[in-house]
Amino acid sequence: xxxxxxxxxxxxxxxxxxxxxxxxxxxxxxxxxxxxxxxxxxxxxxxxxxxxxxxxxxxxxxxxxxxxxxxxxxxxxxxxxxxxxxxxxxxxxxx
Numbered sequence: 801x802x803x804x805x806x807x808x809x810x811x812x813x814x815x816x817x818x819x820x821x822x823x824x825x826x827x828x829x830x831x832x833x834x835x836x837x838x839x840x841x842x843x844x845x846x847x848x849x850x851x852x853x854x855x856x857x858x859x860x861x862x863x864x865x866x867x868x869x870x871x872x873x874x875x876x877x878x879x880x881x882x883x884x885x886x887x888x889x890x891x892x893x894x895x
Contacts, residue, residue: 803830809844809873816876817861817868823852831876841884848876 802824833844881889
């Protein structure tokens with residue numbers, strides 16, 4: 801499974817740009833949004849997942865010569881839950 805590291809979200813639309821050539825052809829693509837606040841805590845700390853079939857349905861923009869699918873962060877599915885400082889959250893349901 802491919803994991804993409806996103807430096808910062810697109811703040812105006814609360815979305816991320818995923819380059820067409822970076823998408824995983826089979827299965828899901830995992831995303832980590834690395835942007836931190838002034839205290840060094842990640843604003844979006846979780847690892848998110850989205851399938852190629854879902855990504856290609858979103859609008860495309862060209863930025864700096866790269867075709868990007870603009871995907872709202874609210875549509876991403878959290879896969880690994882983390883605290884803002886980067887430590888993994890304990891799963892309360894698994895014991």
